Amino acid sequence: xxxxxxxxxxxxxxxxxxxxxxxxxxxxxxxxxxxxxxxxxxxxxxxxxxxxxxxxxxxxxxxxxxxxxxxxxxxxxxxxxxxxxxxxxxxxxxxxxxxxxxxxxxxxxxxxxxxxxxxxxxxxxxxxxxxxxxxxxxxxxxxxxxxxxxxxxxxxxxxxxxxxxxxxxxxxxxxxxxxxxxxxxxxxxxxxxxxxxxxxxxxxxxxxxxxxxxxxxxxxxxxxxxxxxxxxxxxxxxxxxxxxxxxxxxxxxxxxxxxxxxxxxxxxxxxxxxxxxxxxxxxxxxxxxxxxxxxxxxxxxxxxxxxxxxxxxxxxxxxxxxxxxxxxxxxxxxxxxxxxxxxxxxxxxxxxxxxxxxxxxxxxxxxxxxxxxxxxxxxxxxxxxxxxxxxxxxxxxxxxxxxxxxxxxxxxxxxxxxxxxxxxxxxxxxxxxxxxxxxxx
Numbered sequence: 001x002x003x004x005x006x007x008x009x010x011x012x013x014x015x016x017x018x019x020x021x022x023x024x025x026x027x028x029x030x031x032x033x034x035x036x037x038x039x040x041x042x043x044x045x046x047x048x049x050x051x052x053x054x055x056x057x058x059x060x061x062x063x064x065x066x067x068x069x070x071x072x073x074x075x076x077x078x079x080x081x082x083x084x085x086x087x088x089x090x091x092x093x094x095x096x097x098x099x100x101x102x103x104x105x106x107x108x109x110x111x112x113x114x115x116x117x118x119x120x121x122x123x124x125x126x127x128x129x130x131x132x133x134x135x136x137x138x139x140x141x142x143x144x145x146x147x148x149x150x151x152x153x154x155x156x157x158x159x160x161x162x163x164x165x166x167x168x169x170x171x172x173x174x175x176x177x178x179x180x181x182x183x184x185x186x187x188x189x190x191x192x193x194x195x196x197x198x199x200x201x202x203x204x205x206x207x208x209x210x211x212x213x214x215x216x217x218x219x220x221x222x223x224x225x226x227x228x229x230x231x232x233x234x235x236x237x238x239x240x241x242x243x244x245x246x247x248x249x250x251x252x253x254x255x256x257x258x259x260x261x262x263x264x265x266x267x268x269x270x271x272x273x274x275x276x277x278x279x280x281x282x283x284x285x286x287x288x289x290x291x292x293x294x295x296x297x298x299x300x301x302x303x304x305x306x307x308x309x310x311x312x313x314x315x316x317x318x319x320x321x322x323x324x325x326x327x328x329x330x331x332x333x334x335x336x337x338x339x340x341x342x343x344x345x346x347x348x349x350x351x352x353x354x355x356x357x358x359x360x361x362x363x364x365x366x367x368x369x370x371x372x373x374x375x376x377x378x379x380x381x382x383x384x385x386x387x388x389x390x391x392x393x394x395x396x397x398x399x400x401x402x403x404x405x406x407x408x409x410x411x412x413x414x415x416x417x418x419x420x421x422x423x424x425x426x427x428x429x430x431x432x433x434x435x436x437x438x439x440x441x
Contacts, residue, residue, distance in 0.1 A: 049120045059115045060122060061129035064143070067106070068134055071198035071241050073149050074157055083149045100142035160197070160248050161241040161282035162190075162255075166337065167201070168273040169234045169329065169392055177329030177391065179234045181272055189270055190240050193254070194247020202235040204331060204361070233329040233361070236391075239282060255279045261288060263346040292351075308421040313414045318373030318400055320409055321380055323359075323366045325396025330366075332357040334391045339368060342379040342388040358413075367401070367409065376400045 066072055073080050082105075085098040096102050103119045106112055116122070119140070126134045126143055137144045170180040183199040190196050242248045254268045258280040270277040323335070335357040340350055355375075359366030370376050382388040383398040401409055 049118075049124070052121065052124050056115050056121055057125045057129065060112060061125040063109070063111050063115075064106070064122070064125060064130060064134060067109070068101075068143070068145055069197060070149065070153060071157060074154055075198070075200055080149070083145065084151055096142050097138055097144070099148055100137045100144040102142050103140070106143065157198075157239075157241050158282050158286065160243075160245055161239050162248065162251060163237065163239055163280050163282045163285040164270075165237050165278040165280075166275050167234070167236045167238060167277070168275045169236055171327075171393075177234055177327070183238075185272065186238055186240065189272075190242075190251055193242070193251040195243040196240060196247075197243045198239070198241040200239045200241075202237040202239070203232045204235050205232055233331070235331070236334065252281060256281070258284065258347065260284055261291075261348050261351075263348065308418045308425065311414065311418050311421060313410065313417065315410050316371075316373060317406065318376060318402065319370045320401040320406060321368040321370070321376045322397075322399050322401050322405070322409075323368070323383075323390075323395055324364065324398070326359070326364055326366055327391045327393040329391050330359070331361050332359050335359055335366065335368060338383070338388050338390045339375075339379060342382040343375045345375075373400075 067076070067079055073083060079101060082101045083099055103122050106122060107117055107119065112122070122143070123136050123140055126136055133146055135144050135146055136142075164186070167186075168180040169177055171177055179201055181201075183201060186199045186201075187196050240251075242251070255266050255270055255277075256264060257266050257278045258264065261284065266279070270279065326335075336350060336355070339345075339355055339357075340347060345353075353371050355371070356369045357366065358369060368376070368379070377400060379388070380398050380400055383390075383395050386394045389395075
């Protein structure tokens with residue numbers, strides 16, 4: 001009896017050509033899905049990368065968080081020029097949206113190049129670590145803030161910041177003056193009060209003086225007449241910005257040494273090296289600058305009228321201290337700091353008495369004018385002994401001017417003020433002429 005053939009499972013009873021067609025269809029669908037995902041990734045700007053170094057991503061994210069923070073954008077013109085674009089201004093690359101920073105520009109930052117030069121790492125850091133603050137734009141070509149930075153935010157740091165003076169400086173082997181402190185050292189002094197967003201050490205650049213009381217200036221050209229690059233000098237000051245106002249208030253209550261121009265005794269004295277730091281609210285510092293400018297403008301107004309040739313200055317003998325051999329990084333503020341220390345007076349008293357440092361940055365010599373002859377003698381003694389220094393350096397020669405030297409100083413100063421008065425009067429006339437000419441046009 002012939003044997004029966006076993007029944008076939010209907011599910012396997014397919015023709016070979018049909019099975020091959022099904023396999024091909026599945027493969028095509030998989031390829032299409034992969035292709036769609038790749039297109040989606042490329043659209044989002046995520047270059048294909050099998051794996052990422054988490055330490056690199058963490059470090060890059062930390063730098064991006066700082067670069068795009070309010071605190072940094074306020075003082076970083078390079079970043080700000082991309083994030084704040086005036087209406088009608090050219091952005092540059094037409095494929096980059098206004099209000100975004102190109103990734104290739106970010107990859108040129110040394111502190112990012114230290115970790116990576118791959119745009120994929122930057123994009124991955126934004127998407128996985130900073131998605132609440134930053135977003136990838138322009139098909140992976142640029143980065144933007146989730147909360148746009150606007151011009152209105154530029155002064156929001158003032159109610160969050162302290163202004164710190166008297167930071168230590170030093171000279172290197174080439175006699176260049178440098179800060180003898182790192183930003184992290186300053187940060188550590190204040191971080192117990194709350195998160196510190198930014199520490200900014202302040203510098204001045206050598207430049208032609210715009211101070212009306214300067215009778216001399218810095219030579220800014222070499223022997224061949226070529227303009228020299230300006231040099232940076234530490235001011236000995238810094239700004240400390242907190243993330244929250246509560247942290248600022250807590251710090252101010254503890255460490256402020258000056259409030260609204262008046263000296264106060266801090267609960268906690270801050271020291272760095274051999275220096276005792278002076279601390280005030282940034283708001284008070286800026287208000288002080290505005291007041292000095294108003295006072296200066298008022299003095300100018302009083303000098304604009306009258307006959308310049310008849311201008312005279314009443315002076316008392318023994319009120320001018322001559323200084324010789326001042327350090328390279330010296331400025332008027334450093335000289336006045338020495339006056340306050342040597343004469344044991346506050347900044348408010350210094351301003352009230354109108355004690356003035358007659359000095360232009362870059363000079364080796366200068367002078368200090370006092371209204372009365374009592375304080376100069378005290379200061380000279382301390383400068384000579386080295387008990388009081390200027391920019392951490394002992395002044396080579398110091399004396400109270402007298403005799404012919406004193407008389408010549410006041411003659412030169414009086415002549416300078418006459419010339420200044422004539423110049424202002426002439427400027428005023430020219431301004432009136434231009435106004436009348438424009439009015440008739």
